[in-house]
Amino acid sequence: MPNLILHHYPMSPFSEKVRAVLGFKNLAWQSVLIPAVMPKPDLLALTGGYRKTPVLQIGADIYCDTALICEVLEHFQHGPTLYPEGSKGLARILAQWADSTLFWAAMGYNMQKPGMAELFAGVPAEAVKAFAADRSAMAQGMNRPRPLDATSAYKSYLRRLADMLDWHDFLLGDAPTIADFAAYHPLWFTRTQVPAMAGILQATPQVLPWLDRMAALGHGQMSRLSAADAIAVCAGAGAAWRQTDDHFQDDHGIVLGSRVSISAESFGAEPTVGELVAATRTRYTLRRVDPSAGVVRVHFPRVGYALKQELTA
Incomplete structure (x- = not known):
């Protein structure tokens, strides 16, 4: 293989x-x-x-x-499959939303000044400027949400994810699908890379054990x-x-x-x-x-x- x-x-x-x-x-x-x-x-x-x-x-x-x-x-x-029969279309559509709309709301929130300060603690100022310039060039022409708008949207999206998790261990049932992995990674960034910003997750406690279940999957070998x-x-x-x-x-x-x-x-x-x-x-x-x-x-x-x-x- x-x-x-x-x-x-x-x-x-x-x-x-x-x-x-x-x-x-x-x-x-x-x-x-x-x-x-x-x-x-x-x-x-x-x-x-x-x-x-x-x-x-x-x-x-x-x-x-x-x-x-x-x-x-x-x-x-x-x-185990990422695209289970009966929900693979829904899983793909939800994943596409999470990889785009949810992701940009989360990152608009995460990359505010406290998050940036924590993420780049101890990093030379020149390297931080290079990172900001690099991402600005990649986003040229994009209409990204401003930080306060992103914060409001992120809160709403977290509530919607929490509503789904009221009924199942994962977003669409008892096992993860591609939708879970797409929704997981921007929240993972909030929780693990900029923990100073992770207080936003406390308002939707159903999300926290789901994050734990996703993290427990590990990274393979x-x-x-x-x-x-x-x-x-x-x-x-x-x-x-x-x-x-x-x-x-x-x-x-x-x-x-x-x-x-x-x-x-x-x-x-x-x-x-x-x-x-x-x-x-x-x-x-x-x-x-x-x-x-x-x-x-x-x-x-x-x-x-x-x-x-x-x-x-």
């Missing part, structure tokens, strides 16, 4: 989402720690431009965005790997596969083999450019060549990403 390699850093909330899924499925994985801010040359050697965290690597296949990463982990090991070794894994794996037309879904009038770019529609919109080698109902795949990583396949979900044809040189 090929190795799962997660490129992440400890305080990343979306990385915690995937780490918790790895724990839920009790999977073994290799950890490559990456910088929290640009430059990220080792990561970009694999992704070609995408710089958000985390990224999952399986050989020469690079998976971007946690919505897709969780789908890949589900196929890698089906049980982790071992360390260097960025150089991860790049070597990619270079040694090869990536000659292409999609057949039988599974090609064309919504853009762009044929396979075209030079294209893919970028996020909102936060972190740096494009990845390559040859379109697959486009299924749910994902795009680009083939690109890097001097150190060799031939790489980079995968993106369709939802939340824009596909554009690039002019050939």
Whole structure:
């Protein structure tokens, strides 16, 4: 079975989402720690431009965005499932809300002055400024809630989660689904990374034991790997596969083999450019060549990403 390699850093909330899924499925994985801010040359050697965290690597296949990463982990090991029959549509929709609306309300609240002071205690002022500038560049053009508006929204969303937890141990029943992992990581950040801000959770006590249950899932079986070794894994794996037309879904009038770019529609919109080698109902795949990583396949979900044809040189 090929190795799962997660490129992440400890305080990343979306990385915690995937780490918790790895724990839920009790999977073994290799950890490559990456910088929290640009430059990220080792990561970009694999992704070609995408710089958000985390990224999952399986050989020469690079998976971007946690919505897709969780789908890949589900196929890698089906049980226990993230998408139970009877509620998988609802679970996906709730997860999409949590990864966007809930996340930005939580972070707007978390990153107020007391939270920033705690998160960066002992960090040089230049590094704090670099982090703020990096995130500002990633959010260019986004309409994010202001801190006081985010606080009000976060309180309301916590009450709604608490209402769901009045009836079950998890949001949609007696076992966690993808919705739980998506809702968990912004609250995890509040509770563990900026505990000075965690008092907001006390108003919805039903949420606290749920957070404990999610944390108890652990992170699976982790071992360390260097960025150089991860790049070597990619270079040694090869990536000659292409999609057949039988599974090609064309919504853009762009044929396979075209030079294209893919970028996020909102936060972190740096494009990845390559040859379109697959486009299924749910994902795009680009083939690109890097001097150190060799031939790489980079995968993106369709939802939340824009596909554009690039002019050939």
